[in-house]
């Protein structure tokens with residue numbers, strides 16, 4: 001008989017709603033000792049973490065698809081603050097990962113363990129427009145069983161706008177990391193740019209990493225990390241996660257991978273309300289999001 005995981009209500013970490021299992025290991029995460037050659041991939045949930053991780057891993061493996069199949073993406077690129085009962089924590093996994101390490105996190109900038117700044121680690125942040133994030137998150141809340149019940153989409157939209165979802169306010173997250181760009185080696189990317197011109201975005205990444213790659217290799221990377229390829233790739237599509245934790249029959253992890261799916265979900269009234277909320281919370285920011293393809 002399979003174990004049934006029932007999503008508990010979220011706890012609170014320094015005011016940020018978060019899974020209680022993650023909060024329990026927080027002292028370990030906070031004390032994490034980064035190494036100068038660690039590369040941190042930072043995102044708000046559902047903004048392209050897995051996609052960017054796969055792109056970076058294949059760059060690190062010099063374009064070798066075979067080497068990227070050595071393990072599941074969540075083991076190749078450990079998730080810093082992760083913890084589930086019976087599973088190694090992100091920190092435990094990282095301690096066993098050879099350098100140079102790729103590390104993912106969804107932490108808002110103010111909670112980033114100090115060591116990443118002390119060691120001057122490079123950071124790549126990827127942001128995605130909030131309308132597609134909230135739709136993607138709604139499906140993820142249902143398929144990834146550790147989340148509380150999201151209710152209807154209308155209810156979930158309110159929870160999201162109020163910043164009461166796991167990792168808190170999208171607005172604070174994208175703006176906080178945007179401001180961090182002033183003082184750190186940080187490359188700030190957008191999911192929508194990666195969709196529209198992946199070649200150009202991969203060139204930005206290569207420049208940021210100080211790497212050069214033959215055109216043919218870049219073509220191979222783009223093919224390997226396309227939505228269609230990743231969706232059928234068992235080491236990138238999360239199918240290896242036990243069904244008790246992620247039920248892909250409810251919604252696959254690689255669900256649609258497009259810009260503008262929110263149009264298939266928001267009513268006209270919800271869209272108007274969301275736009276007003278967005279304008280209010282982004283006022284004064286020079287960050288701009290593309291909501292459409």
Ligand code: PPS
Pocket residue numbers: 043044045046047048049050051132135136137139140225226227228230253254255256257258261
């Ligand atoms: S998580 O759980 O926060 O780590 O999720 P994350 O990986 O950040 O985001 C999942 C969404 O990214 C889409 N995705 C992609 N889109 C385009 N191309 C590629 N290769 C790709 N890989 C993942 C994935 O489908 C989720 O978005 P939605 O809109 O739900 O499809």
